[in-house]
Amino acid sequence: MARKKKQITLCADDFGLNENINLAVCELAAAHRISATSCLTQAGAWPSGAQRLRSLDIDIGLHINLTEKLGPDNDFHRPLSRLIMNAWLRQLDPAVLARSIEHQCDLFEQHAKRTPDFFDGHQHVHQFPQIRDALMEVLIRRYDCDDFWVRSTAMRNASLARGLQWKARLIALLGSSALRRRLQRIDFPYNEDFAGVYALTGGSARFERHMQAWLAAAGERIVIMCHPADGIDPTDVIGAQRAAEFAFLKSDAFADLLATHYCRLVRYPT
Template sequence: MTKRLTLCADDFAQSDAISAGILELLAAGRLSATSVMSQAPSWASHASDLKAFDGKADIGLHFNLSHPFGDQARPLSHWLMKSQLRQLSRPTLRDAAAMQIDLFCQHYGRLPDFIDGHQHVHALPVVRDALFEAIVQRWQGQALPYLRAPDRLGHPGDNRLKALVLRSVSTGFDDGAREQGFSTTPWFGGMYSLTPQADFAGLMQQWLARSPDRGLIMCHPGHLAMDKDDPIAATRDKEFRFLASQAFADLCGQYGVELARFDKAAPTTPLAA
């Protein structure tokens, strides 16, 4: 039995090396989605490269508050603490989301298919409500994008504490998004320590085995580059090489996985234990 899986590469446009690796995997049919950091200086030059995959893969926005592309960026710890204390400005966050949506549209020529978040900031309290408002403003009655639901995490990867924290800080995101009329990903995988020592191939096998139909797995591939602003550069190269390999293709065949765009029309099923 075939099951559809959306395999999404995060961080497109963060750097030339990351974008080049993602484009290669898209061309090889080893990805079915990618999310864009629209604040990145290289987005303007790489947007046209993604056009070749329009309609073949989902192209979304990777909403960012923590990567240092602008003066408003703060470490993830800042957003975690302030969101839990409800000490964030909703209008300011709404404007930040609208600005990143506009930058996406400016260079890609249309609205994104979906929205997720760098380090999952889109799902934090207050941030999520500001994002919902920005989307409604910018879509103006058009079919809404689907959203990645981190609280639907279905596998802890190799770091149960990290998984527990994510589920905790994003609690209620899926319910809140669907109440607002958004389609959400019913199962989410791909979280792990993001270290070069991690067994990415072994974890991918577990994610492919566990994922139900219409699941989504995030990944972070890219070509190896010396980038002081990218602490996971070596991990990206390891992910790229595995996803480009025959071993990955064989695993997809073994578990009946078909890489596909996300189907917003299908019903959401309960989260598997």
């Protein structure tokens, strides 16, 4: 009897941030080496990149940004550490948060000519207090919940296989459980497991070791994030690792790894 393959949603984050990322995402999507991408719609490379996404059979989501300037029309952004403090102290203005999220939705729809398949947050901000409330309010008002999913950062088997490193533990503590409970209460679709968290250093070899562990431990309905780019942007602090991830994801070694662990890359089933 043939063994059933595990279905993995592999999501490339930060589409639109620069042309190197856009090129990598489009190449990997065309080669069926990723199955989703999450987009920074305020960034300069988003409008031109969005046109190239329209013909690709992948999930295309909104990567909500509240921590970087990115473009001239972004009137709300704060450094991550300050945003975390303000959110936990309930010092953010709900109306400002909702307006920023709405604007990013508008930019997505303007250039992609469609609504997002899913929603998540740049640096996982969508799970923070107040921000998750603003996001849910916008989604309820604008969209049909049958047409999208929300990325949960709650980690189970796949991330635990790597020891739930300090970075993964911190992300979990910053609101993953609360976000998941909220999604359950309002019956929004979300992924059952999440992986892809590591120090974003170490080149292709380290990324390959992590990917092997994530795929080996993955269950159904998992989303694994990645950050590929076709070239190194010297202004990007993780630019070198982005290029290393891209080199591995397009290699025969990655195809072999998927086959070894009986994995198939798919769009997320809502």
